[in-house]
Amino acid sequence: MPQYSGKLAVLKSEEIPLATAQAFADQLAVPLYESVNKKTAEDFFLTWRDAELKLIDKELLKKGGLSVDIHPRNGEQRSWPAPKEGALAQAIGRKTKTIVDATTGWAQDSLHIFRMGYDLRCIERSPIMLALLEDAFKRLEQVDWMQRLNLSAPEILAGNAIDVLASLENAPECVYIDPMFPPKRKKSALPKKSMLILRDLLGDDLDSQSLFDTAFSVATKKVVVKCPDHAEPLGGKPTVSFGSKLLRYDVYLKG
Numbered sequence: 001m002p003q004y005s006g007k008l009a010v011l012k013s014e015e016i017p018l019a020t021a022q023a024f025a026d027q028l029a030v031p032l033y034e035s036v037n038k039k040t041a042e043d044f045f046l047t048w049r050d051a052e053l054k055l056i057d058k059e060l061l062k063k064g065g066l067s068v069d070i071h072p073r074n075g076e077q078r079s080w081p082a083p084k085e086g087a088l089a090q091a092i093g094r095k096t097k098t099i100v101d102a103t104t105g106w107a108q109d110s111l112h113i114f115r116m117g118y119d120l121r122c123i124e125r126s127p128i129m130l131a132l133l134e135d136a137f138k139r140l141e142q143v144d145w146m147q148r149l150n151l152s153a154p155e156i157l158a159g160n161a162i163d164v165l166a167s168l169e170n171a172p173e174c175v176y177i178d179p180m181f182p183p184k185r186k187k188s189a190l191p192k193k194s195m196l197i198l199r200d201l202l203g204d205d206l207d208s209q210s211l212f213d214t215a216f217s218v219a220t221k222k223v224v225v226k227c228p229d230h231a232e233p234l235g236g237k238p239t240v241s242f243g244s245k246l247l248r249y250d251v252y253l254k255g
């Protein structure tokens with residue numbers, strides 16, 4: 001994975017055996033460091049803190065770092081049918097049950113969809129994000145409410161969603177897409193730190209148009225695209241949109 005060269009390293013941690021850290025660094029084809037400081041060439045580090053895999057940037061070395069947040073928001077619980085309220089719930093709808101999130105990233109939308117009760121599979125192509133997701137979904141399986149309801153975490157499918165979607169045996173009713181759009185103009189909401197870091201590391205998603213085309217041919221009912229206010233609709237005029245001025249969910253119904 002030469003795309004991370006000079007950008008990312010693995011940082012050894014007391015929490016994990018050295019051999020495990022080394023194997024992880026080898027897998028990502030990045031260096032393993034015992035310690036880092038401001039002069040270290042790389043800007044981002046993967047390490048284990050508080051029993052979580054975390055991504056930290058050099059500016060924030062002393063702070064906690066970012067991991068995939070698996071905690072439910074207020075009032076969220078896994079039950080079916082999904083709630084009627086909320087733009088994302090309205091965009092997916094209650095007559096749709098099976099979803100593939102084609103751009104999982106930090107999984108905040110995925111986990112919201114999962115906690116609303118949908119059957120979810122998650123696609124991600126970035127090896128960094130995949131490592132963070134796998135760590136998070138393992139943690140998710142240990143939490144009380146997951147165990148009480150005897151649930152497994154959503155399946156993670158690694159690879160470019162354009163290929164993964166096209167090779168799925170069971171097509172989902174809905175494909176959900178939230179690609180990285182180019183930077184926004186002044187009035188838009190400021191992206192979260194986690195999204196800024198993702199853009200720094202991974203760049204914009206330049207193939208989102210092809211992703212939309214594949215998603216639309218694979219989904220049996222609909223494609224939902226999350227868009228910032230400034231972005232042109234990915235698939236032309238949507239059938240319907242939900243959301244606010246800063247963010248919308250464009251829904252493309254089939255047939």
Ligand SMILES: C[S@@+](CC[C@H](N)C(=O)[O-])C[C@H]1O[C@@H](n2cnc3c(N)ncnc32)[C@H](O)[C@@H]1O
Pocket residue numbers: 102103104105106107108109110123124125126129159160161162178179180181198202205207211
């Ligand atoms: C804006 S982030 C998604 C954020 C996510 N919705 C969340 O709630 O955290 C976009 C993510 O999609 C992934 N991605 C973009 N295009 C993809 C593709 N064609 N196949 C697989 N993953 C893709 C990127 O690697 C990135 O992690």
